[in-house]
Amino acid sequence: MPNSRGVLLYGPPAAGKDTITSQLVTIGPYAHFQRLKVGPGRTSGYRMGTVEQLATLRKHGQVIYENRRYDSTYVVDRSELDAILHEQERVPVLHVGQVDAIRAIRRGYPLTWTVVMVFCPREEAEKRLIGRHDARVDERLAVWDETLTEARRADPALFDLVLNTDSFEPTHTAAAIDWCQRHHL
Template identity: 35%
Template sequence: MTAELSRIRPEFTLFERLKAGPGRTTGYRLTTAEHIAELSRAGELLYRNARYDAEYAIDRAGVSELVEHGLIPVLHMGQVAGASAVEAFPIHWVKVLLWCPLDVTEARCKLRGDKDLEARLKVWHETRQDLLDHAKEPWSVVIETQLHSPAESASIISEAVRAVVGSETRDIRRLVG
């Protein structure tokens, strides 16, 4: 999705979260848990979370650097609290909820060759519950990714950014069933 966004408008840029711990390294700025804790104590984090036996963080300086260069940061988040927390950074955020059913998630994980399939399916269930627990959370755009190609989804998101779309409450219970 991010690659499609960047293809449409090169200023869309993946925000590489700070990561401390095992697992994938592509798309992250690797650091230590101690460094993330230091940034947290200094009030320099917008959000931090733990998942897949690793710790992740979104730092103000990292977002600032992209914005100062005229780029549009694309943040990949898996928690409603994180999507809300980054709004403390003073830019217009377009909050996009990408969703697909469990069977689609499983098929995509297998196609990618994910070696941690069970953990990813567990996270799907956790994310579903998080969305249900925060069903009143407003979103700018909701896309059911099994119904749209990545290019179509990227166009929807790009248009929402261009139009400075606000957020509104959506029917999350219907979405996640």
């Protein structure tokens, strides 16, 4: 395999995962892993799918992790990771908001994963959500609370790097992740 590395960005809504990923893509051989989404709502940053496609992925053992939120199902699938690694020869960057997702991905797709927790103050997350005209601000802030509560309960060794995205410019955050990923600290 040409590449055996990946980045997991764990964090609550509006923590900066999309912005950081955009910066990573500009500085290195990174590719945003777009989860398959089955359901309504935001389409940007996802591969939209159908119930039938999801059933086929499940039937063929392609689902590494899936979760339900916001009336939709979100899927990390083996075939898309394979495409990024083998066809594009890139380092996949996955966005997750559950500790169980980190564990399932590490177990289900063994790479050298750099796990980065990104967060920002709740007030900043709310400003970001309002600024992007999110229709579900209250719901996403409730998820923000759940995600940070889960992170506080998690073993700190789960994360290779923890970054407050309100304290650093996205270019510096991406550079720190790139350095950590390349040196796998």
